[in-house]
Amino acid sequence: MTKYFTLFLIFVCFAANAQIQITVIDAKTQNPLNNVLVRPETGKAQITNTSGILAFSGSEDKNFTFFKSGYEAFSAKFGAGEHIVKLIEKSFNLSEVTVTAFESERPLLEQSAAIAVVSEQDFSRFNETSIVNSFNTKPGIRIEERAPASYRISIRGSSLRSPFGVRNVKVYWNEVPFTSPDGTTALNLLDLSNIRNAEVIKGPSGSIYGAGNGGVINLYSPANPIGGRISADFMVGDFGMTRYKLGLSQQVGNGGFEASFVSQKADGYREHAAMDRQVFQLGGFFSVSDKQEIRTQLLISDLNYQIPGALNADQLAEDPTQARPGSVNQNSSISQQSVFASLGHLYRFSPKIKNSTTLYLNTNDFENPFILDYKKELGFGFGGRTKFTFDGKLAGKDLRIIAGGEYQTSITDAQNFGNVNGVADTVRFADKLRATQGFLFQQAEWDLMENFMLTFALSENFSSLEIDRQINASGGQTGLQERKFDPIVVPRFALNYQFNDYSGAYGSISSGFSPPTIDEVRTNEGSLNLDLEAEKGVNYEVGYRIGKGKLNLDLTAFYFKLEQTITTYTNSQGVVLFRNAGYTDQKGIEAAIDYALIRNGVTFIRDLKIGTAFTGNYFKFKDYQKKDNDFSGNDLTGVSPNTLVTRLDLRTKPGVYLNLTHQFVDEIPLNDANTVYQDAYNLVNMRFGWARSFAGKWELEAFAGVDNLLDESYSLGNDLNPFGGRYYQPAPTRNWYGGVKVAFLY
Known part of the structure; x- marks a missing residue:
């Protein structure tokens, strides 16, 4: 009887001290990541320390979501014990960047066209009042703003056809045609906050996207x-x-x-x-x-x-x-x-x-x-x-x-x-x-x-x-x-x-x-x-x-x-x-x-x-x-x-x-x-x-x-x-x- 009571006490102590310990590291360098926000499905969120470690009390399986600037968000379910989470940095290498140009989701290295990717990081390098500065850092692209919110876009070409407005460039927003059927685009109706990232196909692409020589x-x-x-x-x-x-x-x-x-x-x-x-x-x-x-x-x-x-x-x-x-x-x-x-x-x-x-x-x-x-x-x-x-x-x-x-x-x-x-x-x-x-x-x-x-x-x-x-x-x-x-x-x-x-x-x-x-x-x-x-x-x-x-x-x-x-x-x-x-x-x-x-x-x-x-x-x-x-x-x-x-x-x-x-x-x-x-x-x-x-x-x-x-x-x-x-x-x-x-x- 004493033996069973002892085992019971050990079990109670273990349950009382059970915890879910998580170590967060960089998927490539294996270095620990601090200041990672980890949010459980119930309870208070925490951030990792300088060693990339944090712990949650309890033994029941929980869903956790991990956030860190510059890294892809990640979600997983963990129970009691020690766990390692590897976060993937948002793509920097062209070999890692995946784009959906020409309706085919492939790594950029496999795309047979000149494609520029404009990311959130590109937008946040400037004042975020317009798309002009971020797009103009990419080769072959020039956006003009003759007055606030008055845009012209030139992809590999001239603005000869555009004394005002956006023409000869096809624009899609979330896979929906945003360019009107008459060939004009009211791009200034969008705020930069309505755009997470952009893919720019340079040159004629009518094989998939219809009319337009500009891109x-x-x-x-x-x-x-x-x-x-x-x-x-x-x-x-x-x-x-x-x-x-x-x-x-x-x-x-x-x-x-x-x-x-x-x-x-x-x-x-x-x-x-x-x-x-x-x-x-x-x-x-x-x-x-x-x-x-x-x-x-x-x-x-x-x-x-x-x-x-x-x-x-x-x-x-x-x-x-x-x-x-x-x-x-x-x-x-x-x-x-x-x-x-x-x-x-x-x-x-x-x-x-x-x-x-x-x-x-x-x-x-x-x-x-x-x-x-x-x-x-x-x-x-x-x-x-x-x-x-x-x-x-x-x-x-x-x-x-x-x-x-x-x-x-x-x-x-x-x-x-x-x-x-x-x-x-x-x-x-x-x-x-x-x-x-x-x-x-x-x-x-x-x-x-x-x-x-x-x-x-x-x-x-x-x-x-x-x-x-x-x-x-x-x-x-x-x-x-x-x-x-x-x-x-x-x-x-x-x-x-x-x-x-x-x-x-x-x-x-x-x-x-x-x-x-x-x-x-x-x-x-x-x-x-x-x-x-x-x-x-x-x-x-x-x-x-x-x-x-x-x-x-x-x-x-x-x-x-x-x-x-x-x-x-x-x-x-x-x-x-x-x-x-x-x-x-x-x-x-x-x-x-x-x-x-x-x-x-x-x-x-x-x-x-x-x-x-x-x-x-x-x-x-x-x-x-x-x-x-x-x-x-x-x-x-x-x-x-x-x-x-x-x-x-x-x-x-x-x-x-x-x-x-x-x-x-x-x-x-x-x-x-x-x-x-x-x-x-x-x-x-x-x-x-x-x-x-x-x-x-x-x-x-x-x-x-x-x-x-x-x-x-x-x-x-x-x-x-x-x-x-x-x-x-x-x-x-x-x-x-x-x-x-x-x-x-x-």
Whole structure:
């Protein structure tokens, strides 16, 4: 009896002292990780000590979730005893980065195309008010912001077709077409908080994504929530800039939801350059079963910004902060309210076959008083995209087949009025507009032999524009006019060879086409240019990548021949018009090198990384005659031949960090005749701050930064071929910002 009583006492003591001990280490270096937030499914969260160790009382199995900045989140179930958890650092090596470009999720080294990845770390290196600075650190990509929230995007090319807005680039948001079927993209409706990361495919990619020679940008929202998190950000800066964000994410079963509200305002560097934007986003992810997942998105955006307009050389020298004469009196500005809702469904028929389908609906209320007129548009659109993926074998080798389709349509009531002191006057002309585009796509990826993959893809595309003129105050033609573009097949052929686990090369030949947008066919003075032809191009490309240890190297060379190039000119009334201009010859090289001098160090300096990105764009007009002027052989308008970006990132053990960026942009021709150039400039941006976690539940960051540290005079986006020499849109001088971020985990 005494023996059993003794055993009982031992069992009680053991149960009372039972605990779950966890040691957290880096998966590669095996070094212990301190300040890792570990949250059990019940009870209080803790953080690891300097040895990477923590303990929870009890012996019952529990689910634990592990969080640390710079590492992938991890969840697992543990019972009593000692356990080791290995956290994986968020990918730095190209050999570890996985992207979903061309609808095929593969490591970047296996992708047969030039693809740039813009991550959360890239966004947080700058002031987080826009995507401009982070995207511009990547070779071959240039985003311009002529006024706050007024974007233009150029991927391997010129902004000739984009006197305003985003054109000739296809944008997807969470696999949903965000580019309208008329070819324009209201990218400024998104706040940076609505984007977790981005993948940019450079060059024609119509084999999978339809119309567009410029490239494709795939944007993705924050990842599925793990646990619960409430956050608040606040930032202020020069020129009246204020920004705040409220966020909530909550795990629900195997899914969850995320909601955020962001308000951003600024007075602007120039007169009449204020902006005001509020964005609400609600996203949901639901794992219905092992076979089905559902994702929903709702975006409500209210954007208002003023347009100061371009200046000529004399006005620029007199006062670069002034607005173009007439902009203030006519209240040149844009007001846009939009709702965008989508529903996505993933179904796995078997381990080899799955389908992903997304549907969307959007509304748009657009108002644009301008110096010359006053435009109002009210419209809605809908569409969807579906794809089937099959993973199997052919001749004993891996074969992946992707097939699907996309369809979009939009209907818009558009009215153009006279503008009297910023107020809409008598209607000049009014139209009912409809734009439709769709395509079917197929792609096969076959491993011909070990480390050698062949890709063949094509799409069959159709598009049309309808303009039903209801009112024409000038007495011109009314009624329906339509332009249907001939169906076009766009192929892509690529080869990829892996030399080993950390290096590979690829080559590709791809076609692309880009029909004119409604804004190019239907201009502000009321004319309809239905004879404008679609641009067509062929791109030849080779690339080489290395991703090993502390080094990343990505080299690309390409040759792109574009026919029926759409260019701009301005009439005597200042209206921008469009025409086809023969063809252009575009040769380029792109190089990106990143090196981690210190990575996951255990001393005072934890991480020290440097990187550089070079873009060489040597683009020429090959056949361009305009009246009596022959511009053949001239440099392509709006393109800098050489751009060099250098980055330095430092993170210390106490949580202090520094991000420094230098960008050199070579001189840019501003007219087709190459008689006017923007001078070369050097742009230096810096951000520094301190970030830590406390008590297992709180995250705190304080930061400050400076843009244009050297106080350069430059334009981040010029007007091309303008009337009256109005080329220049001066960018802000040296300016400071600072803010705080607070998050509570529960």
